[in-house]
Amino acid sequence: GAVVSQHPSWVICKSGTSVKIECRSLDFQATTMFWYRQFPKQSLMLMATSNEGSKATYEQGVEKDKFLINHASLTLSTLTVTSAHPEDSSFYICSARDQGQETQYFGPGTRLLVL
Amino acid sequence: DAKTTQPPSMDCAEGRAANLPCNHSTISGNEYVYWYRQIHSQGPQYIIHGLKNNETNEMASLIITEDRKSSTLILPHATLRDTAVYYCIVRVGTYKYIFGTGTRLKVLA
Numbered sequence: 001g002a003v004v005s006q007h008p009s010w011v012i013c014k015s016g017t018s019v020k021i022e023c024r025s026l027d028f029q030a031t032t033m034f035w036y037r038q039f040p041k042q043s044l045m046l047m048a049t050s051n052e053g054s055k056a057t058y059e060q061g062v063e064k065d066k067f068l069i070n071h072a073s074l075t076l077s078t079l080t081v082t083s084a085h086p087e088d089s090s091f092y093i094c095s096a097r098d099q100g101q102e103t104q105y106f107g108p109g110t111r112l113l114v115l
Numbered sequence: 116d117a118k119t120t121q122p123p124s125m126d127c128a129e130g131r132a133a134n135l136p137c138n139h140s141t142i143s144g145n146e147y148v149y150w151y152r153q154i155h156s157q158g159p160q161y162i163i164h165g166l167k168n169n170e171t172n173e174m175a176s177l178i179i180t181e182d183r184k185s186s187t188l189i190l191p192h193a194t195l196r197d198t199a200v201y202y203c204i205v206r207v208g209t210y211k212y213i214f215g216t217g218t219r220l221k222v223l224a
């Protein structure tokens with residue numbers, strides 16, 4: 001149990017385009033989902049926390065207008081990187097927390113390369 | 116900032132026990148200690164978590180000191196597939212994880 005999927009697993013796009021990444025909890029309902037970013041040889045950095053049906057809470061220094069998060073259902077959250085630039089190239093990872101639980105389960109990650 | 120500190124790297128011989136320490140001296144009474152590992156280019160994998168008592172599952176054992184200021188993750192018989200970065204995490208605020216730098220464990224043949 002507690003499986004989280006992400007789609008796509010990798011994406012290459014041109015500078016200035018927008019990219020949407022999906023995060024799904026497959027066998028549980030995720031009250032809260034989290035989005036992280038990881039640069040090479042660095043640790044995961046929390047970008048934002050999203051609760052189903054409400055606006056996401058962004059960490060300090062993360063532009064909410066650039067990284068749009070939608071958590072419209074208990075099994076799906078999306079992260080849209082708007083007007084992507086090469087410096088947005090990174091490994092994006094989501095996690096989900098089952099209602100009533102504290103443990104987070106992570107997706108396999110999405111590697112984004114902006115040319 | 117992360118509430119945990121870990122050694123940056125460790126080596127372990129294949130078949131031997133790997134003991135990974137973590138300090139969390141500012142942990143609060145109701146906060147759990149979580150352990151995850153990240154194998155290269157994958158999302159973190161949940162290993163184990165605990166509050167006060169020692170815990171064991173099919174992957175590992177977690178030993179938490181009586182004062183709860185530190186803990187040790189034990190992989191009883193390390194294999195080459197256990198080579199990964201291991202993260203010790205204490206929740207910050209409401210359900211948030213703040214990752215530290217973790218311990219890069221290398222299991223040697």
